[in-house]
Every structure is written in structure tokens, then in C-alpha cells.
Amino acid sequence: MLWVDKYRPRTLDKVMVHTEEAQRLKNLIAQGDCPHLLFYGPTGAGKKTLIMALLREMYGVSAEKVKVENKPWKVEVGARKIELELTTVSSNHHVELNPSDAGFQDRYVVQLIIKEMAKNRPLDVVGNKGFKVLVLNEVDKLSKDAQHSLRRTMEKYSAACRLVLCCNSASKVIEAVRSRCLNIRINAPSRDEILDVLLFIAKKESLVLPPELAGRIVLQSNRNLRRAILCLEACRVQQYPFTKDQVVQTTDWEQFITEISNDILNEQSPKRLFLVRGKLYELLTNCIPPELILKRLLQELTKKLDSELKHEVCHWAAFYEHRLQLGQKAIFHLEAFVAKFMSIYKKFLIATFG
Structure with a gap:
């Protein structure tokens, strides 16, 4: 077992953040009730750990007896039939899934699949908790249509289920959803x-x-x-025993992005852009999120830039990050950012060194 799982806190007291909202949540659970919840905060802050501790507090150890299913769904949309396949983690009391995995078909997941789950009462009722919990991850990546459908689901099936939403940025969740949840921010640890x-x-x-x-x-x-x-x-x-000058390894994908940034800085040409495009596509096919690629690439590039260029490069990075949220093909926007950077950097070199 990895140390991340071995030493993960299991009880609510050990992971509960010290905020007024958190204390209110704890009091509601003690009374046998729970509102819809929205946990938001940066990656690695402990949102999932808190959610699992919350489920254990509500339903006991049986909430940890989960099964993982890769379940196919057939959704009828008018005269068409759409086939979707989603991975769910479920116990007798809760179901966890990531609707954004369905891509642009996420609204069908929310409208039909989640509604079907919300209708079903839990198999085991613990105490007076006659509702099932639906844990939805990465709700900030859902389309606006899917989020509006989620709002209607929250209203219609609130007697049968509670929704626990998890995301990195609450600003990307529509106000109609946020206002129906108890919002709890999980800050990054110091x-x-x-x-x-x-x-x-x-x-x-x-x-x-x-x-x-x-x-x-x-x-x-x-x-x-x-x-x-x-x-x-x-x-x-x-290596063990540890030494004080021991190298701390970085992940393979981070080293790969450092290599890409060096390629971009060493040469600015259509041939090099084509080479970089292939490397970016390789990262995407290995399931590295495009927003993370863009952010890390920007960090590596700005390390070697003069201060007068950093502002302009950051501006265009923000521009293409916004484009990433609007479009479907991430490779187009990542390549466009690289091309824009090459253009800016080439002009700077010509102006400086002639």
C-alpha cells in the first residue's frame, strides 16, 4: 500500500478544516441531516480525504466497502441512441463518478444517468439517513448545459439523494449550483x-x-x-539511508515538458513547431490535463525570459487557457500558444541581437 493511502486520515476530526462552514456541517451530520455540499480547493489539499471521512461519519465502515465498475449506458436522445461508458466507485450508500469524462456529452450523463441514480433509495438505511450520496468530481469542467441540468436534479431529487460536488475552482461552477450547496473551501496545506x-x-x-x-x-x-x-x-x-544532498525526483511528464521548453527556446521554426506538436500530443495521449501542460510549460519558459517579455507571454498564456475551456481539441490551443511564443521570442532575439 502506498504511504498516501496508508496514512490517510479516516475520521472527520482529523481532517476537518477549521471554518464556520465546517463546524456547521459537523453539527448537521450529528443531527442526522446533510445539505448538498461543494468542496473546492487546489489539488492535493485533501478534498477526497475529507469526503471519504464524511461518508464514514455518516454511514460507518460500510461506506468504505466499495466496488469499481466500468459501466456502459445507453442514452436515448430523440431518435438517436448514445452509448456512454463511465467508471463508478460505489458502496451501498454512495456512488462516485466523474461526469466530465463524457466530454461534450456530459449533459446527458447529468440529465439521465444521475437522475436514474438519484431516484434509487439506498439499499441499507443507517439511522434516519434515508438518502444516497452522489459524489461528483471535477464539476468545474462540466459544460454550462450540464451544470444547469445538475441544478434541476438537485432540486427534484433532494429527498432521495444528497450531492457532494468536488472541484478545484468554484468560480467555474454556475451561481445557481453554488447557491444550493454548503460551500467549503479546502486550503492548500502550509x-x-x-x-x-x-x-x-x-x-x-x-x-x-x-x-x-x-x-x-x-x-x-x-x-x-x-x-x-x-x-x-x-x-x-x-536510496536509503537518505543523504542531505539526495536528488528529489520529478515526474516523467514534468521532465518531458522541461525538454519541450528547451526545444522551443533553442529554435523557432515551422520544423521545430511540428516536433513540439508531436511531443504535446504524446502528453495528451498519456492523460496529462491540457491546463496542467500549459501552466507547467509557461513556468519553464518564463524561467529563461527577460522581465519585459514575461508580461506579454503570460497574457497570451491566459488567452489560450481561456480558449482551452471553450474548445474541444486541446492540441490546437496548445500548439497555437507555442507558435505565438515562438513569434514573440524570435522578434525579441532579432531586435536584441540583430
């Missing part, structure tokens, strides 16, 4: 909190963790607790 967790795990595993190595792991994690724990475990596999 560097000191991450360091405390790493030292705790090292102690439990009987490891001697040098402060210098721990500090570099914390710095590289970028306040992502999950990533910090995975880095620590990777360092343990790579």
Missing part, C-alpha cells in the same frame, strides 16, 4: 504542515529523514501534500 506530515511518516516507518532533504521535498511539492508524500516514498525506493 509548508510547515507538510513538513510535519513527512516527519510523522518517517517516524512511523522508522526512517531517519535529514532536514535538508525534507525541505527540498516540501519546496518541490508546491504545497501539494499528496505529491510530497509520493516524493518521500520515491526517495525511499531510490
Whole structure:
């Protein structure tokens, strides 16, 4: 078992964020009720951990007895029949899925599949909780049509189910959905909190963790607790006993993006753009989110830019990030950003060095 799962908090008290909304939620659960919920915050802050602790608090250990299904669905839309396949994680009390996996067909998932799930009462009723919980991930990636359908589902089936929504950015969720939920922000853990967790795990595993190595792991994690724990475990596999100057490994996809940024900076030409396009497509086919690719690529490129160029490059990165949200083919917008950067950088080099 990975340390991320082995040392994951199981109870609500250990993971509950200290906010007024969180305390109100805890009081409602103690009374046997629960509103629709929207958890939002950065990656690795602990949203999923909090949701699982919440389910355990409501339904006991049976909420952890889950099964994973890759279930096909046939949706009738007028005269057409659309076939969808979604992966669900479910227990007798809850169902977890990611509607945005259906792409532009996400509204059919919300309109029909979630409605069908919401109609069904839970198989086991614990105490006075006669409702099933639907956990929907990445709701900020749903289309506007799907989010409006989600609002109607929340209203119509509120007696039979509660929705727990999870996302990184609440600003991308429509107001009609947010206003029907208890909104709880999960802040990224501080560097000191991450360091405390790493030292705790090292102690439990009987490891001697040098402060210098721990500090570099914390710095590289970028306040992502999950990533910090995975880095620590990777360092343990790579070499033990630890040394204070031990290299903290980065992920393969991050190294690949660093290589792409070097390709872009070394040459600006149609031939190099074609080469970069192939590498970007390889990242996408390996399920790296396009927004993450763009953000990481921008970070790598700006490391080697003069201050006068950074503002313009960031402007165009934001422009194409917005285009990513509107379009369907991510490769077009990523390639367009690279082409725009090459144009800006080539003009700068010509103006500077002639």
C-alpha cells in the first residue's frame, strides 16, 4: 500500500478544516441531516480525504466497502441512441463518478444517468439517513448545459439523494449550483504542515529523514501534500539511508515538458513547431490535463525570459487557457500558444541581437 493511502486520515476530526462552514456541517451530520455540499480547493489539499471521512461519519465502515465498475449506458436522445461508458466507485450508500469524462456529452450523463441514480433509495438505511450520496468530481469542467441540468436534479431529487460536488475552482461552477450547496473551501496545506506530515511518516516507518532533504521535498511539492508524500516514498525506493544532498525526483511528464521548453527556446521554426506538436500530443495521449501542460510549460519558459517579455507571454498564456475551456481539441490551443511564443521570442532575439 502506498504511504498516501496508508496514512490517510479516516475520521472527520482529523481532517476537518477549521471554518464556520465546517463546524456547521459537523453539527448537521450529528443531527442526522446533510445539505448538498461543494468542496473546492487546489489539488492535493485533501478534498477526497475529507469526503471519504464524511461518508464514514455518516454511514460507518460500510461506506468504505466499495466496488469499481466500468459501466456502459445507453442514452436515448430523440431518435438517436448514445452509448456512454463511465467508471463508478460505489458502496451501498454512495456512488462516485466523474461526469466530465463524457466530454461534450456530459449533459446527458447529468440529465439521465444521475437522475436514474438519484431516484434509487439506498439499499441499507443507517439511522434516519434515508438518502444516497452522489459524489461528483471535477464539476468545474462540466459544460454550462450540464451544470444547469445538475441544478434541476438537485432540486427534484433532494429527498432521495444528497450531492457532494468536488472541484478545484468554484468560480467555474454556475451561481445557481453554488447557491444550493454548503460551500467549503479546502486550503492548500502550509509548508510547515507538510513538513510535519513527512516527519510523522518517517517516524512511523522508522526512517531517519535529514532536514535538508525534507525541505527540498516540501519546496518541490508546491504545497501539494499528496505529491510530497509520493516524493518521500520515491526517495525511499531510490536510496536509503537518505543523504542531505539526495536528488528529489520529478515526474516523467514534468521532465518531458522541461525538454519541450528547451526545444522551443533553442529554435523557432515551422520544423521545430511540428516536433513540439508531436511531443504535446504524446502528453495528451498519456492523460496529462491540457491546463496542467500549459501552466507547467509557461513556468519553464518564463524561467529563461527577460522581465519585459514575461508580461506579454503570460497574457497570451491566459488567452489560450481561456480558449482551452471553450474548445474541444486541446492540441490546437496548445500548439497555437507555442507558435505565438515562438513569434514573440524570435522578434525579441532579432531586435536584441540583430
